[in-house]
Amino acid sequence: MIIERKHDALEISLEQGERAALHLIFEKMLFAYQMPPEELDPRVESEWYQTSLNRKSGFTAAEYAEWRDLLHILRGEHVPLLEKWLQILNGTEGHLVWTIPLDEADPLIMITNDYRLHRAAEADITEADMEMPVEEISSEDKKMALYEIDSLATLGGALIQSITNIPDEPLNESEHDET
Amino acid sequence: MSQAVAAPDVETLEKTSTNELLDKGWNVIVWNDHINTMIHVTYVFQRVLGFDAVKAREKMLEVHFLGKSCVATAPREKAEFYWQRLQQFGLKTTIERVV
Numbered sequence: 001m002i003i004e005r006k007h008d009a010l011e012i013s014l015e016q017g018e019r020a021a022l023h024l025i026f027e028k029m030l031f032a033y034q035m036p037p038e039e040l041d042p043r044v045e046s047e048w049y050q051t052s053l054n055r056k057s058g059f060t061a062a063e064y065a066e067w068r069d070l071l072h073i074l075r076g077e078h079v080p081l082l083e084k085w086l087q088i089l090n091g092t093e094g095h096l097v098w099t100i101p102l103d104e105a106d107p108l109i110m111i112t113n114d115y116r117l118h119r120a121a122e123a124d125i126t127e128a129d130m131e132m133p134v135e136e137i138s139s140e141d142k143k144m145a146l147y148e149i150d151s152l153a154t155l156g157g158a159l160i161q162s163i164t165n166i167p168d169e170p171l172n173e174s175e176h177d178e179t
Numbered sequence: 180m181s182q183a184v185a186a187p188d189v190e191t192l193e194k195t196s197t198n199e200l201l202d203k204g205w206n207v208i209v210w211n212d213h214i215n216t217m218i219h220v221t222y223v224f225q226r227v228l229g230f231d232a233v234k235a236r237e238k239m240l241e242v243h244f245l246g247k248s249c250v251a252t253a254p255r256e257k258a259e260f261y262w263q264r265l266q267q268f269g270l271k272t273t274i275e276r277v278v
Contacts, residue, residue: 050271053210057273067263074267106226113219113269120214127213153216160222166232168218 003158010105010162012098014089019096023089025115025152030082032118033075037068047121048075048114075114078107105163112156116149125149203277205258207251210271211242223268224250227261252277 002013014022037045046052049068059067081104088098100108119125123145129137130146137143157168209220217239224235228250241248251261258274265272 050266050273053271053273057275070263071266074263109219109222110268113215117214117269125214130213149214153219157216157218160218164222164225166218166221166225166235168216 001155001158003162005162006099008102009099010102010159012100014096014098016094019089021151023086025112025148026082026086026089028118029111029115030079030086032114033079033082037072041122043121043124044118047117078111081107082111102163105159109156109159112152112159116152116156119145119148202254204252205255205274205276206249207253207258207261207265208247208273208275209238209242209250209265210247210273211245212271215269215271217243219268220270223265223270227264227268 001015001018002011004011004013032040032044037049040048045068049064049071051064054064054067085098085100089096123139123142125142125145129142130149134143134146137146160166161168220239220242221232221235224230224238225232228235230238238248238250250265251258253261255274262272262274
């Protein structure tokens with residue numbers, strides 16, 4: 001996958017496998033965004049709607065429900081975009097150069113990040129799992145989830161770098177010293 | 180047809196003004212998590228909070244190393260707006276009254 005900024009648009013070059021993977025991701029998010037939050041996998045609901053954090057803030061149950069429903073409505077606003085992108089990805093087979101206007105970059109970043117959070121919650125990915133070499137993970141589902149999460153981190157980083165000057169670099173030496 | 184409008188209750192106005200004066204604002208706190216990447220958090224801070232590159236990275240590192248960072252202090256309505264936007268990008272965010 002190659003992402004290039006072209007004036008007020010991003011050109012995303014996708015091979016067949018990458019198209020298929022993105023198609024699956026967008027389909028899954030299209031389905032999830034239209035599902036009432038209380039019908040989601042409770043782990044996903046907790047992750048997307050930050051149940052335990054909001055309780056920590058002292059939200060009442062009614063306040064939590066109100067905020068959760070607002071966030072759900074905002075997610076729902078991505079449904080038309082997802083439908084449009086799925087049609088594009090459904091086009092002719094093989095290599096595709098997908099051009100998206102800059103104002104679709106943020107939704108794409110939000111949606112792919114939502115998928116990462118969704119997948120991590122579904123597969124019960126812990127902090128320890130994130131730091132372990134993949135070959136040491138015994139669960140095949142966790143391995144696949146980690147692969148997807150990592151791949152989308154790369155995509156997200158590439159998108160952000162194509163529209164900003166933020167480097168996708170690990171901690172430098174002095175930042176490491178802060179530990 | 181017009182109707183007479185009652186004059187605002189003076190005591191109510193005074194109480195409202197006092198409450199506004201006493202409200203020191205609301206902190207917007209971003210919490211560390213093991214899924215959101217550093218570049219994503221940095222970008223969101225620039226995008227939502229208007230931080231420049233240096234401040235965005237500094238605050239991101241605070242979240243990373245200290246577990247959380249207060250990224251804004253604002254009146255409730257604005258704090259709730261930041262809270263909502265940061266959560267739309269998947270960041271773990273809470274708001275709390277300044278004491």
